[in-house]
Amino acid sequence: MTNIQDIIDRLTASLEPIPNSVDTLTFGTPGTEVKGIAVTFMATQQVLEQSVQLGANLVITHEGIFYSHRDGTKPLYADDVVYESKKWYIERMGVAVYRYHDYWHRFQPDGIMEGLIQSLGWQEHVTENLPAATLVTLPPMKLEHVIGDIKKKLGIRFLRAVGDLSLACSRIGLLVGYRGAGENVIPLFSKYNLDLIIYGEGPEWETPEYVRDAVHAGKSNALIVLGHMESEQPGMRLLADRLGKWYPAIPVHYLPVDSVFRLA
Structure with a gap:
């Protein structure tokens, strides 16, 4: 038992x-x-x-x-x-x-982040796992195409983004959940020479406004906001998969939830 x-x-x-x-x-x-x-x-x-x-x-x-x-x-x-x-x-x-x-x-790598990376199919592109972020390097892709790829792979109907949709993105930082505060995100752009940061949720007057000013100043920076649930739900699907392997005699069900917000 x-x-x-x-x-x-x-x-x-x-x-x-x-x-x-x-x-x-x-x-x-x-x-x-x-x-x-x-x-x-x-x-x-x-x-x-x-x-x-x-x-x-x-x-x-x-x-x-x-x-x-x-x-x-x-x-x-x-x-x-x-x-x-x-x-x-x-x-x-x-x-x-x-x-x-x-x-x-706290898992290494973070279980929630690992689930997101797997859902995006970016496992082979991970270059570094930081305490609160993961860095990936992709073949250059326009921001609008990155957005389309994420929507398709995660089943997201809409995303919010800041930046030029024609910007070629290669160096990307990912932060899941409520890690989008300026103190977490803004230093990553310059320290790791990132083109794009993707996070779940954060104060709208911090990182998004920084990227707005950066774009106005001619910098090649962009931001995609997934939503808190949208960034973390793949990690719970990964957990369900693991539990199913650990306890094959117990039925394990992954129950996703829809986005709480609707376009109005």
Whole structure:
């Protein structure tokens, strides 16, 4: 019998303990036998319902389920109907929910980044893995073609970009999730002579505005913003694949979520 604690131990065994980690068993008990596993970027209400339908009693989610990086022990939205109904559903259906965020990012290479690189098919082009970024060198490709390639490979309907669409891009830096702050991104352009940076999410008044000014000054710089989920979801698909290999007797389901935003 494989219980929930066995799964958690396998996911964290190769790394040093992380103080104050957000990776916690939010619902459920460690000794419960695992009948099925659902892996997702975000345990939305829809994902939870799908998990129950599939017979998965353990949901592994990358992001917190209650709309905050740290869900904490006290409800952030006491008496809120959305919060209360979601909590009620999880408890009523007996679903265990494990947040797997910090440890997956600590893998070498970062598990989330590795999933994105694989989905883009850029494994052979990686030149360096930095603590918060990965550098790749591609054959020169116009920015508009890079955008089209990413949309096709990741199944993204739209992207946001800054820069000349005809710019030839070769040296590229990738940052997943919420790593798009200026302090993380801007130094990479000059230090590593990058043409293009691709990240998930970041303050819009920092890196995008830097690239705007750089382009105006005649520099060959560009930026593509994938979206937080869009940059990290491939890493959770990779995790589901690994769990399926580790536990062949347990059904493992990868449950993707759609972009939360729509063009209006």
